[in-house]
Amino acid sequence: MTxxxxxxxxxxxxxxLDHTSHVLRTRMSAELGEIGLTPRMHCVLVHALExxxxxxxxxxxxxxDKTTMVVTVDALEAAGLAERRPSSAxxxxxxxxxxxxxxxxxxxxxxxxxxxxxxxxxxLPDDERxxxxxxxxxxxxxxxxxxxxxxxxxxRARQKG
Numbered sequence: 001m002t003x004x005x006x007x008x009x010x011x012x013x014x015x016x017l018d019h020t021s022h023v024l025r026t027r028m029s030a031e032l033g034e035i036g037l038t039p040r041m042h043c044v045l046v047h048a049l050e051x052x053x054x055x056x057x058x059x060x061x062x063x064x065d066k067t068t069m070v071v072t073v074d075a076l077e078a079a080g081l082a083e084r085r086p087s088s089a090x091x092x093x094x095x096x097x098x099x100x101x102x103x104x105x106x107x108x109x110x111x112x113x114x115x116x117x118x119x120x121x122x123x124l125p126d127d128e129r130x131x132x133x134x135x136x137x138x139x140x141x142x143x144x145x146x147x148x149x150x151x152x153x154x155x156r157a158r159q160k161g
Contacts, residue, residue, distance in 0.1 A: 024120060031112045040064060040072045045106040048096045055096055081105055
């Protein structure tokens with residue numbers, strides 16, 4: 001005898017959010033790859049340009065572990081887009097400083113990121129775009145703002161930036 005699957009009573013929100021997020025990330029990666037960046041590299045450049053930030057601060061913003069952050073900054077340094085420098089506020093700390101070339105690349109990569117987002121939203125009818133963004137913002141800053149601690153934590157995409 002074959003067991004019957006339970007009847008779904010709600011839309012599979014987890015699948016919808018995960019699938020669309022995954023596809024958006026793959027598109028972002030492909031387009032940023034055309035200028036030699038990864039989404040993590042873009043995230044570090046943009047947030048390091050906003051204000052003086054340490055590697056640890058940037059890792060937290062980009063939701064990267066220490067190893068991933070070191071590899072990302074190493075790649076940015078090798079490309080001449082960023083460098084580690086002493087902090088002006090705390091001589092014991094080191095910040096990630098964006099080079100002049102890095103600032104130019106960050107401007108280009110931000111246009112790419114904005115274009116990917118714009119294209120995704122453009123696939124919706126006008127009246128649904130604002131509603132979607134408003135609803136997602138409400139979830140991200142409300143009911144789904146804080147992850148729940150669990151004995152078996154869920155894997156999470158490592159990208160915020």
